[in-house]
Amino acid sequence: MTTNDSTAGRTGVWFVGARGSVATTAVAGCAAVTAGLHPATGMVAETPPFADSGLPALSSLVFGGHDTASCPLPKRAEALTAAGVLPHGLPNTIAAELEAADAEIRIGGPMPGDTRDDDELIAAFADDITAFIRRTGVVRAVVVNVSSTEPEPAADDPRLPASSLYAAAALRAGCSYVNFTPSTGLRSAALADAVQASGLPHAGRDGKTGQTLLRSVLAPMFVQRALDVRAWSGTNLLGGGDGAALADPAAAAAKNAGKERVLADTLGIAPEGEVHIDDVPALGEWKTAWDHIAFDGFLGSRMILQTIWQGCDSALAAPLVLDLARLVARAHEAGLSGPLPELGFYFKDPDGGPAALAEQFDALLSFAERLKESK
Amino acid sequence: MTTNDSTAGRTGVWFVGARGSVATTAVAGCAAVTAGLHPATGMVAETPPFADSGLPALSSLVFGGHDTASCPLPKRAEALTAAGVLPHGLPNTIAAELEAADAEIRIGGPMPGDTRDDDELIAAFADDITAFIRRTGVVRAVVVNVSSTEPEPAADDPRLPASSLYAAAALRAGCSYVNFTPSTGLRSAALADAVQASGLPHAGRDGKTGQTLLRSVLAPMFVQRALDVRAWSGTNLLGGGDGAALADPAAAAAKNAGKERVLADTLGIAPEGEVHIDDVPALGEWKTAWDHIAFDGFLGSRMILQTIWQGCDSALAAPLVLDLARLVARAHEAGLSGPLPELGFYFKDPDGGPAALAEQFDALLSFAERLKESK
Amino acid sequence: MTTNDSTAGRTGVWFVGARGSVATTAVAGCAAVTAGLHPATGMVAETPPFADSGLPALSSLVFGGHDTASCPLPKRAEALTAAGVLPHGLPNTIAAELEAADAEIRIGGPMPGDTRDDDELIAAFADDITAFIRRTGVVRAVVVNVSSTEPEPAADDPRLPASSLYAAAALRAGCSYVNFTPSTGLRSAALADAVQASGLPHAGRDGKTGQTLLRSVLAPMFVQRALDVRAWSGTNLLGGGDGAALADPAAAAAKNAGKERVLADTLGIAPEGEVHIDDVPALGEWKTAWDHIAFDGFLGSRMILQTIWQGCDSALAAPLVLDLARLVARAHEAGLSGPLPELGFYFKDPDGGPAALAEQFDALLSFAERLKESK
Amino acid sequence: MTTNDSTAGRTGVWFVGARGSVATTAVAGCAAVTAGLHPATGMVAETPPFADSGLPALSSLVFGGHDTASCPLPKRAEALTAAGVLPHGLPNTIAAELEAADAEIRIGGPMPGDTRDDDELIAAFADDITAFIRRTGVVRAVVVNVSSTEPEPAADDPRLPASSLYAAAALRAGCSYVNFTPSTGLRSAALADAVQASGLPHAGRDGKTGQTLLRSVLAPMFVQRALDVRAWSGTNLLGGGDGAALADPAAAAAKNAGKERVLADTLGIAPEGEVHIDDVPALGEWKTAWDHIAFDGFLGSRMILQTIWQGCDSALAAPLVLDLARLVARAHEAGLSGPLPELGFYFKDPDGGPAALAEQFDALLSFAERLKESK
Missing domain, CATH: 3.40.50.720 (NAD(P)-binding Rossmann-like Domain)
Structure with missing residues (x-):
């Protein structure tokens, strides 16, 4: 120590x-x-x-x-x-x-x-x-x-x-x-x-504990490589009290504003795509975040990165x-x-x-x- | 331009x-x-x-x-x-x-x-x-x-x-x-x-075009967050000539050395896990790389990040x-x-x-x- | 022929x-x-x-x-x-x-x-x-x-x-x-x-062309194996005209009713979990469906199956x-x-x-x- | 009961x-x-x-x-x-x-x-x-x-x-x-x-507890829908004693024979693709199986299904x-x-x-x- x-x-x-x-x-x-x-x-x-x-x-x-x-x-x-x-x-x-x-x-x-x-x-x-x-x-x-x-x-x-x-x-x-x-x-x-x-x-x-943490390292990668992010979609499944609180659309809106900010700030544009936060009590204290990123490479070639983050928020x-x-x-x-x-x-x-x-x-x-x- | x-x-x-x-x-x-x-x-x-x-x-x-x-x-x-x-x-x-x-x-x-x-x-x-x-x-x-x-x-x-x-x-x-x-x-x-x-x-x-590109942004994230990467496993499926060339174990060994180096250099340890490169001619010029990262968080909690990269290598x-x-x-x-x-x-x-x-x-x-x- | x-x-x-x-x-x-x-x-x-x-x-x-x-x-x-x-x-x-x-x-x-x-x-x-x-x-x-x-x-x-x-x-x-x-x-x-x-x-x-097709083979598997499905969550990303049409919540509701019916009919219960349909024009005619299934095995052990379906609806x-x-x-x-x-x-x-x-x-x-x- | x-x-x-x-x-x-x-x-x-x-x-x-x-x-x-x-x-x-x-x-x-x-x-x-x-x-x-x-x-x-x-x-x-x-x-x-x-x-x-269980429901689906499976690739990560035993190539060969049999028997052909079994002690008693299935649809359209199974083998x-x-x-x-x-x-x-x-x-x-x- x-x-x-x-x-x-x-x-x-x-x-x-x-x-x-x-x-x-x-x-x-x-x-x-x-x-x-x-x-x-x-x-x-x-x-x-x-x-x-x-x-x-x-x-x-x-x-x-x-x-x-x-x-x-x-x-x-x-x-x-x-x-x-x-x-x-x-x-x-x-x-x-x-x-x-x-x-x-x-x-x-x-x-x-x-x-x-x-x-x-x-x-x-x-x-x-x-x-x-x-x-x-x-x-x-x-x-x-x-x-x-x-x-x-x-x-x-x-x-x-x-x-x-x-x-x-x-x-x-x-x-x-x-x-x-x-x-x-x-x-x-x-x-x-x-x-x-x-x-x-x-x-x-x-x-910044999960999906947004990932976004804050992945979004710069696309920028640094001059790759063109077209759409960034995400779904979060979470149990615990947080899932229930965020099932309230107004609370989810507060949370999503932060999630989307990191993309807009890093990419310079707001790509297509939505973020969902679902209350899934069966997951208990654990959460899963799936991200799907559609990006264009050289000459408009279509590529995709997906990430799945499974962690315990607490x-x-x-x-x-x-x-x-x-x-x-x-x-x-x-x-x-x-x-x-x-x-x-x-x-x-x-x-x-x-x-x-x-x-x-x-x-x-x-x-x-x-x-x-x-x- | x-x-x-x-x-x-x-x-x-x-x-x-x-x-x-x-x-x-x-x-x-x-x-x-x-x-x-x-x-x-x-x-x-x-x-x-x-x-x-x-x-x-x-x-x-x-x-x-x-x-x-x-x-x-x-x-x-x-x-x-x-x-x-x-x-x-x-x-x-x-x-x-x-x-x-x-x-x-x-x-x-x-x-x-x-x-x-x-x-x-x-x-x-x-x-x-x-x-x-x-x-x-x-x-x-x-x-x-x-x-x-x-x-x-x-x-x-x-x-x-x-x-x-x-x-x-x-x-x-x-x-x-x-x-x-x-x-x-x-x-x-x-x-x-x-x-x-x-x-x-x-x-x-x-x-550095795909899986290793991702690793070079994700591995630092784990280090910066003081998270303990236990195992990093990867499978690459690729068609084209590259898939066939890398089906030769000696060629794959050359390729894998580079892939593993980025982890060892960044994490300071070589985590558990292997890297596979499979020749899948049906994929044509496209490749898919799946990574599975098992890491420990606070108090030994077990967490997992998976990434799937689908791109065209050329x-x-x-x-x-x-x-x-x-x-x-x-x-x-x-x-x-x-x-x-x-x-x-x-x-x-x-x-x-x-x-x-x-x-x-x-x-x-x-x-x-x-x-x-x-x- | x-x-x-x-x-x-x-x-x-x-x-x-x-x-x-x-x-x-x-x-x-x-x-x-x-x-x-x-x-x-x-x-x-x-x-x-x-x-x-x-x-x-x-x-x-x-x-x-x-x-x-x-x-x-x-x-x-x-x-x-x-x-x-x-x-x-x-x-x-x-x-x-x-x-x-x-x-x-x-x-x-x-x-x-x-x-x-x-x-x-x-x-x-x-x-x-x-x-x-x-x-x-x-x-x-x-x-x-x-x-x-x-x-x-x-x-x-x-x-x-x-x-x-x-x-x-x-x-x-x-x-x-x-x-x-x-x-x-x-x-x-x-x-x-x-x-x-x-x-x-x-x-x-x-x-029944994608996510629901999969559900109609996976849900019976859980039933036949006496495994207890706790939550079944899904997100669909689709471009084309269908994505735009289904961005209308009323249209999505019509679509989701069918998707959820197959689970309820097969499992005998409606598990936790939502289905999202997102309009992502960047995907063009292609769609991606992610499903996350949390199920309990023997003695309450927690297990997860995820599927990712990438297809062309037409x-x-x-x-x-x-x-x-x-x-x-x-x-x-x-x-x-x-x-x-x-x-x-x-x-x-x-x-x-x-x-x-x-x-x-x-x-x-x-x-x-x-x-x-x-x- | x-x-x-x-x-x-x-x-x-x-x-x-x-x-x-x-x-x-x-x-x-x-x-x-x-x-x-x-x-x-x-x-x-x-x-x-x-x-x-x-x-x-x-x-x-x-x-x-x-x-x-x-x-x-x-x-x-x-x-x-x-x-x-x-x-x-x-x-x-x-x-x-x-x-x-x-x-x-x-x-x-x-x-x-x-x-x-x-x-x-x-x-x-x-x-x-x-x-x-x-x-x-x-x-x-x-x-x-x-x-x-x-x-x-x-x-x-x-x-x-x-x-x-x-x-x-x-x-x-x-x-x-x-x-x-x-x-x-x-x-x-x-x-x-x-x-x-x-x-x-x-x-x-x-x-038949995991990946092959899935294959025995998914492979028939492709056959019933007249879809053409081109390649079926899989990677298994497992800890516990089984991971170590199967790190022995001869033991893995015995295991893989069974896994591939279900595909050949169901599809009528042996598609491209390999199966890997990796010993990952960090996973303990848990295992993860990733499958990647490349299939052709109508008029040769290329589609992909991926599955990720996370379970406890015991x-x-x-x-x-x-x-x-x-x-x-x-x-x-x-x-x-x-x-x-x-x-x-x-x-x-x-x-x-x-x-x-x-x-x-x-x-x-x-x-x-x-x-x-x-x-």
Whole structure:
């Protein structure tokens, strides 16, 4: 393990969606890797280029969060084990860590029938986060949205979507913020001033874990080879809660916008083709993404590339979420503020920066260097 | 199109394997693009970054070559049209260009029963090339090997393989050299001194057109994401002459060495898995490559990526071959000598340089800049 | 060729959608096979079991039809050649047959602004068919719907959909009828009495050419092996006119009903999973269908079968359409009337009979026997 | 479940390869289904058509066998649970049944350095089986070969292969016999007289669990639709012991013979294309089979079907092995003798009968009827 623990104290990670599959896998995985039970597969921030960047050590992370569900983390971890996401026996081995995190989870909202207005909700959420920081004695905390994708807000809705309420609460509690979902979060016009005034760093949006990850390496290949992409079609089959959430066309629209952006940004055109997201509960925590790319070669010859990606979304997301929490907390410590386009490597819909994965990786390595120098 | 014709004169392109599918497609395609009948899809050297690099214009290329087959180019072009490689009607439209190239093709060798020794063969081939240069008045010529893959030479064979005879002839005729095949070419210990003494630039080996192209973008993705590739298996189905040539296990071994190198170089380990190359004449000029990649994610979760690439090898190779001929001829003009690792973008088994396509592309762009400055 | 020409005279085939890809391919293919230019690949009725069933010979078929488009058949055939559906040179070789069929095509309808009511349209269409029979001297004619899929009719629409107008015209003209599309055709409650009274044979609905064909052999396999299909998901990418027509959700709904029926009928349950039909014009006349089948094996083990079907719909449909025209015309001659469930082999949504292809094939062979005996 | 226990007593199942994945899964699964813990998914003999055929009940089966390995069954079952083949917790729940079977396993052979000749080995194996029958009091026993594929025997080897020694021992002990592997078993000329004289029923060879199962439904589809299969290529990736055994080219040859037979028998021709079997230990107990089928449609149009089958071989094989043991034991009871071609449904290389799965299923159902009548 190469992480230097340059921060004297501990760092808080406050999950919005703290009882979901991603958060549960992140908490369990952090404990497992810290205990030396598993290698740090999938954690980019644990590779050598980040060794001296002063990231908070995995062992220094303290977890808490909001959720509207009540199933305890140890039970969620058992379910993820039965689903093949977590290894056998792990929930028992790290029961203490799961219970500790579970004790720091507070009811989120707004729940059905909740009569509080936006400001009251923000205040309540901020109080929860502030109390967590005080209670645990962490030197700072980062709020990370890993909850289910919410529908795109209607243009004329005066209320903020829930993801923005939590994001505003993060600012109010003095926390940096990561949005790993396609939901609005800080990207609400209503929050622009608060973001600006906060001087806090933040990163988003929509973690790049599967089909879009592939697209961000394949699309540049076609461009570099001067091949003419005619149509790029995709179908995603996913079970778990995410499948059900995305069966809502408005939520799917939010997700697809990110997926299509990487093609348009890289290819310079929007090729023909659609993206489907199907809810297939039988797949459990696993997902399958099929892509079909029709392209023209020399003299108009018709060629086809197809890809089939079969992965577990929580297992793909969790190490990236831990990376982001540590990188953004470190940026906060280093005094950086505003969006961090250097973290575009992690997102479908980043805050600027290049769209090709190779260039995003270069930017991330430069960011690691910059953090080193700011120590 | 943005090519500047900075060379006053014309440039010769001498194909070893001049009646094969790749050479025929290159000659036909060069004529078609020059005539404005088709866009320059697949020609990287026709994209803006190369506009001022002083490459010889497509319209300035003069074709000739060696082959042991005798089928005239116009007839080969008709066959490629029936096979769906060339567009309908094209052979008729560019009959003059095909006939002109056909008139510059000489019998190669050694043919069965040929009693000439290596030096006599080299001399004869060099004479053919020299005569072509004199007859056509080109300012310089580049020899490009696009013939069928030859079996790996036996360690104790005192004779040079045919590809090396042609490569030696190129040097003797003062020509730069490109090896688009996995055959030995200039990479024979017996030719090391001659290469060194010639002061000529050369590039190789084994054009990267399909499965390996994909591998050179996918393997870096796994590395950058810290995912653990456990097994990478591949099957290639190809018809045409290439399928038959590669059904010879020794020839397949030569080809597979290049394919596996990109994985080992990028991943830092050689994962489990084999590569098969099957001769399937029913596929005609088309090939299909299936790759199956088993990788571990966070906490040992098992995931799979599969890719299916369906392309026409000649149509993929021809624009790259034209690129290489122009880039190496320009390097010759610019006084560069020895291997050109900056052209690793085009090869499975390059003369050094990075293994990831993105970095190879950056190196190629730098090379384009360097050529600009040397004008 | 094994067909006996037991009918003294000729048989008319009247296509609804006579200028479409399927009809054009059928006319061209019938001429090509009759002339001995191509084998009868894809024509089940040309295999030995049908040799003595008294089917009208391919050489005895006379083509005509309705269409709202005006592009002449020879030009449509050229376009299909450029698209890779018809072999090079074929349109020239069989120009006479294409022109003969083109001369027998009449404008269909209702066209925009058409003020005729349903009965007037039926009468006009029937007159066209009757005139064709008289003019060509065929002993009988069969009307075959191969036009684009029409949207599912609204429940409260008092007008008949166009496909039903043509079907009613067939009855009025004393013709047997085949519906190769998912459109309503004869399956309108408003036509039930006329169908009954006519005493004419008819067959439908929705030709089974690709994804559903596969499903009708794969679904029985799961049942026979007592494997538990959990989810069956599919995506179809298609260009051509069909892609555009099916981009209309109402038309797609009509098509999908047939696709899902085969699963429900065979598996006894409707598994999870959706079917998408995407319009991808870049694919031209070709289509790709991806199916993903999640099934449980022994002790709940999770397994997956995926299929990718890449075919040309017109080339798949045309020989089946010719089969059906001949089988139904022969049934007419033999005095059969009403629906022919023995032809379920050809349809996604047949008029009864088994759902598994193997049993449908057995039923078809029995039908061939029955036709023999009725001679 | 509908099985009638028409036999008063219990039936022995003697596995050759009793500590392998298939046998372990069969023992564990039989216990799990008997206990009502899991449905009988994958067990054809538990479906309604077999209800009154007098098969021995699952609960009446008593397991034992030979193996050269020594790892106890409960430990093997734990390993299969970790590999995802058996459900969590199952080994604990059925520990008694696993231990009971383990107590009935004897060392097989010949082990390295074994000096016994063939007849001595046969006698020793037969003694083991006879002692098992006596000790457990079963009314009869069936010997089932589920051991690793052995290399094809050399033509001039005077010794019998191990699989034939076990098969001869089965006859000597008066047991019926099932060969679920591609090994020789009873199909040795040296055993022909003994088979004939024994009057015992037997079935084989080479269980049809994945790629060949698919081929036996897809190949008939092409034939029934008069489509022209040009090339059928396949690659199998498998881990576990089977992958390693089949990495031996001689063993792979034995396996491939069966795979190709189904195509030749169904299509009437042997299409182009090869079959590869790769050892990929990273896949554990899971296997992936990719098939690529190039076929011609109407007028020579080129089309492609690809299939990807991802399954767990042990979970696919175990229920079929239990089916076969019960069916052959029942045939023995009913006085049937010799090969049972009606069981071709289960085998790649059956003892005669049709090659298409649908017809094999019909034959199996007839066999179930015949057993009913013989009660």
